[in-house]
Amino acid sequence: MNTIIVGGGITGLSAAWFLLKKNPKAKITLLEKENRLGGWIRTCNEGGFLFEKGPRTFPFSRNPHLLELIQDLKLELISSEPAAAKRFILHKGHLRTPGSFLPTLIPYLIRELFIRPSTSDDESIYDFAARRFSPKIAETFFDPLTLGIYSGDIRKLSIRACFPALYKWEREKGSVVRGLFSSPKNKSKAKGLFTVKSGMETLIHELEKKLPIDIVLNCSVEKFSEHEVIAGGKTYHADRVISALPPQYSNRSIWVVNLAYAGDVLVKKGYGYLVPTQEKESLLGVIFDSAIFPQQNRTSETRLTAMVRPEEKEPLKAALNALERHLGINAQPVHTSTFLAKNAIPQFEVGCTYTDGVSVDACIQKAAKLISPR
Numbered sequence: 001m002n003t004i005i006v007g008g009g010i011t012g013l014s015a016a017w018f019l020l021k022k023n024p025k026a027k028i029t030l031l032e033k034e035n036r037l038g039g040w041i042r043t044c045n046e047g048g049f050l051f052e053k054g055p056r057t058f059p060f061s062r063n064p065h066l067l068e069l070i071q072d073l074k075l076e077l078i079s080s081e082p083a084a085a086k087r088f089i090l091h092k093g094h095l096r097t098p099g100s101f102l103p104t105l106i107p108y109l110i111r112e113l114f115i116r117p118s119t120s121d122d123e124s125i126y127d128f129a130a131r132r133f134s135p136k137i138a139e140t141f142f143d144p145l146t147l148g149i150y151s152g153d154i155r156k157l158s159i160r161a162c163f164p165a166l167y168k169w170e171r172e173k174g175s176v177v178r179g180l181f182s183s184p185k186n187k188s189k190a191k192g193l194f195t196v197k198s199g200m201e202t203l204i205h206e207l208e209k210k211l212p213i214d215i216v217l218n219c220s221v222e223k224f225s226e227h228e229v230i231a232g233g234k235t236y237h238a239d240r241v242i243s244a245l246p247p248q249y250s251n252r253s254i255w256v257v258n259l260a261y262a263g264d265v266l267v268k269k270g271y272g273y274l275v276p277t278q279e280k281e282s283l284l285g286v287i288f289d290s291a292i293f294p295q296q297n298r299t300s301e302t303r304l305t306a307m308v309r310p311e312e313k314e315p316l317k318a319a320l321n322a323l324e325r326h327l328g329i330n331a332q333p334v335h336t337s338t339f340l341a342k343n344a345i346p347q348f349e350v351g352c353t354y355t356d357g358v359s360v361d362a363c364i365q366k367a368a369k370l371i372s373p374r
């Protein structure tokens with residue numbers, strides 16, 4: 001059986017992995033547009049510091065497929081520091097933990113138990129949160145959460161496609177709060193987050209090394225059907241063509257700004273912080289990489305990643321300015337790099353029926369489904 005896979009991101013590579021596991025004699029050709037594999041998975045060792053430009057943290061509880069793949073490939077896994085469980089939200093210019101808002105939230109949480117489920121098929125994240133909780137809760141919590149995952153607008157994005165669990169809890173349990181408390185507790189012993197010690201791109205290199213397949217780089221597929229692919233003026237024939245291209249929606253870009261400082265300059269330890277739109281910042285959030293996975297530190301450096309809105313003309317300057325105001329960091333970084341993840345994040349707007357998710361784990365799960373017989 002001769003198979004062509006279109007796209008060499010984690011979806012395409014794990015589809016090849018699963019196909020060969022099932023049928024070791026399968027003949028596979030993978031066609032990739034760029035001159036490298038991995039798609040958004042990209043690790044750099046810059047100035048001796050390890051930086052991820054794309055995905056980096058994975059909760060043990062929500063990434064069973066990624067965990068299995070990492071274990072199959074015998075890669076060294078590391079767990080996050082317990083302090084990384086602490087997350088912050090920027091509120092009126094200061095970092096606060098979500099728990100610090102609890103006293104003011106309790107009346108809204110109780111009231112939510114009695115609000116009837118909506119009868120409409122879908123609505124925006126803002127409409128959902130404002131209806132079930134309050135407009136203020138929508139702006140303070142749902143907005144930064146949505147920016148952190150989708151970098152998108154809560155007034156446009158779909159609750160059904162972006163947060164399917166909340167949508168389901170309203171319909172099946174009658175309330176988000178009830179759904180949250182009645183959902184089965186995670187039985188897995190490992191808590192927290194994990195990553196690959198040498199960086200996520202090792203996963204890609206290892207797949208590339210271990211997969212006995214033909215890889216064609218710099219090969220942009222123009223058209224494909226069930227048995228035929230046209231790319232670069234050439235026609236490829238196969239018994240089966242598998243598309244491992246990301247979902248085709250309008251996408252948002254994001255600036256990824258990596259910063260390294262000599263020594264420990266972080267006063268607050270945790271995962272990082274998110275910035276609600278109402279704070280009127282060009283920053284979307286900051287990840288405290290060196291505090292989450294100190295095992296990846298070279299010495300006692302501080303490694304941070306700032307996510308900045310794509311409209312910002314000077315992302316590095318904006319990040320440095322925000323870090324000084326929010327975290328009191330006025331030391332000069334010893335290394336910085338800026339990367340525009342162009343059209344990286346699909347925007348599932350109201351009415352969208354896509355429910356596969358946007359995480360690496362969701363991609364691997366999708367790959368397993370792609371290779372099963374139709």
Ligand SMILES: Cc1cc2nc3c(=O)[nH]c(=O)nc-3n(C[C@H](O)[C@H](O)[C@H](O)COP(=O)(O)OP(=O)(O)OC[C@H]3O[C@@H](n4cnc5c(N)ncnc54)[C@H](O)[C@@H]3O)c2cc1C
Nearest residue numbers: 007009010011033039040054055056057221344358359360
């Ligand atoms: C900044 C950032 C941070 C993220 N953080 C996390 C995180 O912490 N945790 C998490 O789970 N997820 C995270 N994600 C999401 C995760 O990276 C993606 O869901 C995942 O990498 C998508 O993999 P993919 O293979 O489906 O698509 P892609 O990575 O987009 O790969 C698709 C591949 O197909 C190729 N291609 C496209 N068109 C063609 C064509 N016409 N012909 C041939 N090849 C083509 C592309 O060049 C690319 O290599 C993050 C994403 C970004 C951008």
